[in-house]
Amino acid sequence: MLNNINNIRLQFPILHQEVNGKPLVYFDNAATTQKPKLVIDALQRYYELDNANIHRAAHTLAARSTEYFEATRKTIQQFINAKEEAECIFTKGVTESINLVAQTWGKANLKAGDEVLVTTMEHHSNIVPWQMICEEKGAILKVIPISNSGDLLMEEFDKLLTSKTKMVACVWVSNALGTINPVKEIIQKAHAVGAIVLLDGAQACSHLQVDVQALGCDFLTISSHKLYGPTGVGVLYGKRELLEAMPPYQGGGEMIKEVTFEKTTYNEIPYKFEAGTPNIGGVIAFKYALDFVNELGKENIAKHEDHLLKHFVDGVTQINLLNNHAITLVGQANNKVSVQSFTINNMHHFDVGMMLDAKGIAVRTGHHCTQPLMQRFNLEGTVRASFALYNTTAEVDVLLQALGSIVKFSNR
């Protein structure tokens, strides 16, 4: 467990404010997490002291920013236990990481009749890039269905997985349901038919231990802003042999070895995929977020967050006992992270979101960029509360109380 939650909260300046006259309760962590002071300071320090373009000029500032930039690569390599730093490519987020794979690996490897498997619970960013490349190549996108509780139907996966399957692109942890998918089993089965596996790690990496070598995944996508780091920074992990064989993504500076008007030769990985000037300050500050999470320990964080989730679900059960089951939990997988979607009878999720905002509580409402998943549950959207390492049971109680009065109002 995380002891000393108050000390942890003190490191997040944004938490200490009032919203609509009430202390802010931030439960929209699955959308983006808040940033510790260390990260904010690192960003500021970079622009005040170190700003220079990387991998280029011979001056001291450039050397310094290059060194710090590459230090983050080392840290993320260790964070996910990649074999080598060169397998970690900086992008602007998970969306770009997935598009990169679809547009390079997909372009080089998919042909007419090939199949790409995704799950019903994918974020749009792990659907649309595959739809685009499948359409271009005449490949077919197939969908692994889920149960009412929000678990993948593995026997359906077994049926869909054939020698035609070239790619299994699968969310590790669902942002809308919180479900932790059995990715190890998925990877083993996919590899057995010769398919490549991309894991969307947007939500997983802040909650779960990540070891890409133990998992054996071919690609993993990571987003800094969901991991207590700056926005506009992401990582694509890929196995060296795959990355080397892939054509470049964007052309420009940094990604070349030599350019003539007749022919250009490309740089080595990871630089081959890092055209142009990246978000240098953001990447440098991301290291501080990773160090922060490492120091607290993923296991401790997960225990704390699981406790918050259980406290919330128990509270909802109580409200439901007294109010004719007014709240429906959406996503009740056995194995899940601290994300809980729900709906309230006779109340639109937008109205619930505004009522909670009136109490200083920030939640997400809507389809969570998972419209096919919402359609699966016959919903237009849900309210989603997602808990992070700096949240407290007292805050969960504030939410439960607010929900209690909304439910009473809706029953009037």
Add this chain to the structure above:
Amino acid sequence: MTTTDIQNEIIDNFSLFEGDMESTLFYLMDLGKKLPAMPDEHKTETYIVKGCQSKVWVFPTFIDGKVHFEADSNTEITKGLVYLLWSIWNAKTPEEILNSELFFIDKIGMSSMIGSQRSNGFANMIKQMKLYALAYKTKGA
């Protein structure tokens, strides 16, 4: 009552909540219930107000020189907002609608209350109702 009188009454009613958001929102949702039912056959694509986060329909008719509105929304808070506009402008002449300034919005702290995304939707509702009034004015003249 003139559009000014109605707005003054709205301001008075909202002032009772002394800026407490939660009670204001509950009140708005209750106001929404007062909106006369809108027949489903009028809730078509044509009568949707574009640019609202929630769905909002406004269906106008022109009877004896006055504009009558049917309106509805799929969310309750927005329906309360729709009710406010309806209560000010329903069964008024196009001129009354076009010449009225909606001063109640600032006075009841509407913009801080409904957030910028919804404010935009609200602005679109206002624009749409005025456009209908303008159309009848042009046609009816």
